[in-house]
Amino acid sequence: MTLFRNNGELFTERRGIIDAIFNFLGKNEHGSRVLRRGRRFGRITKLKLSRWIFLLTALLSIFLTVYGLRMFFQAKMESRFSVPDNLQEDIGLQERKPPDNIVVSDVGNTTKGKRRKHFPCEVGFRESVDDLVEPKNYMNFTSFSLEYVDHEEKKSENDLPKPRFGGHPTLEERENSFYAKNQTLHCGFVKGPPGHPSTGFDVNERDKAYMSSCKVVVSSCIFGSSDFLRRPTSRLISQYSKDNVCFVMFLDDQTLSKLASEGSSPDERGHIGLWKIVVVKNLPYEDMRRTGKVPKFLSHRLFPNSRYSIWLDSKMRLNTDPVLIIEYFLWRRNAEYAISNHYDRHNVWDEVLQNKRLNKYDHTAIDEQFNFYKSDGLPKFDPSNPDNPLPSFVPEGSFIIRTHTPMSNLFSCLWFNEVDRFTSRDQLSFAYTYLKLRRMNPERPFQLYMFKDCERRALVKLFRHRAVPSPAESA
Structure with missing residues (x-):
């Protein structure tokens, strides 16, 4: 080789x-x-x-x-109106100073088969609460006297129904309660005959005294540890509101223990941040959703001396001064009740189908409620009808602004009674309650203002619930 x-x-x-x-x-x-x-x-x-x-x-x-x-650009668009999740609430948004004129835009209906991203829109708040004064003629609303059923007596020895928080109104009593007149009606907190235990939603005397002192209230609740505690963004709340508005969060013992295990316990004054913690004993319903309707609808019962109240769902963090909210949605509109329309659905028929599709409640119970409403004249929403009393028959009920007038209080009681009688899905009963109240009192108007969902999104930071509620709950 x-x-x-x-x-x-x-x-x-x-x-x-x-x-x-x-x-x-x-x-x-x-x-x-x-x-x-x-x-x-x-x-x-x-x-x-x-x-x-x-x-x-x-x-x-x-x-x-x-x-x-x-x-990047999508994140910039979203961050314009919301606080990033990883920031503390005191960092918050930079103070917005929009012009006094109202600038809003509606997002419209969702195209079938596609999920649309819903964004907030500008709301023309005042720059400051310093010079705000309640209009002199603002409280010129329908006037009458309301009293509430405090307890029910047994009608005979053989007729002893189990005491219920909502009582046992008959169909005749229910029908008569829709008239805007001096009356005594069922509106929760109904006790049984002497010797029977409480029907629920018990609050200690010290908290009752605090709640009776409130004139303006922002309230929310968490029952069954269903959510994290969202503190209002302190940086965006004026000192005037911090001094004069009651921020009340209703909790049960289970939720309080869960929050304590996560490092959120009330201080010596009973506060976590701006929230005054009120612990509720003896919840009136096994269904936590239905229990949550008590503080949602009956703020005039829980805060008997308040003039205004704002309700927000626990999935929200308040990013706007409450006094500015009252001025914009109530005083400026001459309204006594304000709630936003639903972001997708406007017809109760569609809401019924969606609740069934997602198994939000027992289907038989939904059908029973819906058939009752149709037999009592509930109409379909016609978007082409210029005489519609509301822009939508389905609300997004997670944010409510109220003046505690007789008509507003009556509507709240009637809406709660529907939730107590039928399903806890309050979006199914809103239109029926409002339209029936309006129909039965043609000479006594109820000034309800339904604002746009994009405005609601500009007021708060939205989160997901901690846990998904169990499907097909029964009453």
């Missing part, structure tokens, strides 16, 4: 290897051409492969760049 020298080292001559390959190919010139062609094809294949890899890398880079820019 022949050796040759390369840089001082001896290597076996590679020609011998090549000759062996030639022998394998038959020792002819054709084999030599095949070898050379194979080498040329290998170089071409490697060149094409490197070009394809470069092209794919470039396309991937372009896609990631475009996607990143899209997410």
Whole structure:
């Protein structure tokens, strides 16, 4: 075997290897051409492969760049109206100073088969609460006297129904309660005959005294540890509101223990942040949703001396001064009750189908309630009808602003009674309650203002609930 020298080292001559390959190919010139062609094809294949890899890398880079820019601008749009989740509430948003004129836009209906992203819109709040004064003629609303059923006596020895928080109103009593007149009606907190235990929603005397002192209230609740505690963004609440508005969060013992385990316990004054914690004993319903309707609808019962109340669901963090909210949605509109429309649905028929589709409640109970309403004249919402009394028959009921007038209090009692009698899905009973009250009192108007959902989103930061409620709950 022949050796040759390369840089001082001896290597076996590679020609011998090549000759062996030639022998394998038959020792002819054709084999030599095949070898050379194979080498040329290998170089071409490697060149094409490197070009394809470069092209794919470039396309991937372009896609990631475009996607990143899209997410960046979307995040910028959302952060304009909301506090990022990873910031403390005291950092919050920079103070907004929109002009006094009202600038709003509706997001419209959701296209079938697609989930639309719903955004907030500008709301023309005043710049400050310093010079706000309640209009002199604001309280010129329908006037009458309301009293409430405090307890129910047994009608006979054989007629002793189990005491209930909502009582046992008859159909005749229910019908008469819709008249805006001096009357005594069922409105929760109904006790049984002497000697029977409490029907629920018990609050200690010290908290009752505090609640009786409130003139303006912002309230919410968490029962069954269903949510985290969302503190109002202190930076965006004026000192005047901090001094004059009661921020009350209703909790049960289970939720209080859960919050304590997470490091959120009331201070010596009973506060967590701006929230005054009020612990409720003996919850009146097994259904936590239905129990949550008590502070939601009956704020005039819980805060008997208050003039105004704002309710927000526990999935929200308040990012707006409550006095500015009252001025904008009540005083400026000459309204005694304000609630937003639903972001997608406007017809109760559609709301019924959606509740069934998502198994929000027992289907038989939903059908019973809906059939009763249809038999009593509940109409379908016609968006083309210019005489609609409301822009929608389905509310987004997580945010409510109220003046505690007789008509507002009556509507709240009537709406609560529907939730107590039928399902806890209050969006099913809103339109029926409002339209029946309006129909039965044509000369006694109820000034309800339904604002746009995008305005609601501008007032709060929205979160998801801690836990998904169990489906197909029964009453």
